[in-house]
Amino acid sequence: MSEIIAPLNGAAFDGLLRVDALGPQGQITLRGDFAAPAFRDVVTEVAGTAFPEARRVEAAGDRALLWMSPDELMLLLPYEAATTTAADLAQRLSGEHALAVDVSDARAHFRLRGAPLRDVLAKITPADVSPAALPEGELRRTRLAQIAAAVWLTGPQEARLFCFRSVAQYAFDLLSTAAAPGSEVGYFDGR
Known part of the structure; x- marks a missing residue:
């Protein structure tokens, strides 16, 4: 039997957010x-x-x-x-x-965790990610820069993100860049 390997094999990034590439789903x-x-x-x-x-x-x-x-x-x-x-x-x-x-x-899955979740997402998607437009428990299909993706807000500071497996590295790099320390926006803080 073949060994199941998830895209990016557990890659992680710690910055403004914790970005984890999840295992097979x-x-x-x-x-x-x-x-x-x-x-x-x-x-x-x-x-x-x-x-x-x-x-x-x-x-x-x-x-x-x-x-x-x-x-x-x-x-x-x-x-x-x-x-x-x-x-x-x-x-x-x-x-x-x-x-x-x-x-x-066919898809890669990521978990995003951290207080500036909405700020990081707002940098890379045209979707309205304000609390009123994207409440906890909601799923939004959108784009992350050049790729199609879906974001499920699982908690006030946590989300699951899905994209096609073929663009997993691009998504991980994009998320890591948007969550780089020193790139704080502070727009959604305290809202």
């Missing part, structure tokens, strides 16, 4: 009709969470269900469970207008 893209009770029932049963509202995340234990767009969800789960869970979802959703695909190896 199971991910299943789910597309379907959110209004269809059968789709919602199967997805929430397998995820073990409630169905997320627009731009929100529902998490329970080692699983999370992320709203990605009006017809797309992302199920995060342990890496080892992704392949069999995707097959189970596809089988249980057969007959529905739905798609379940294991995309675990």
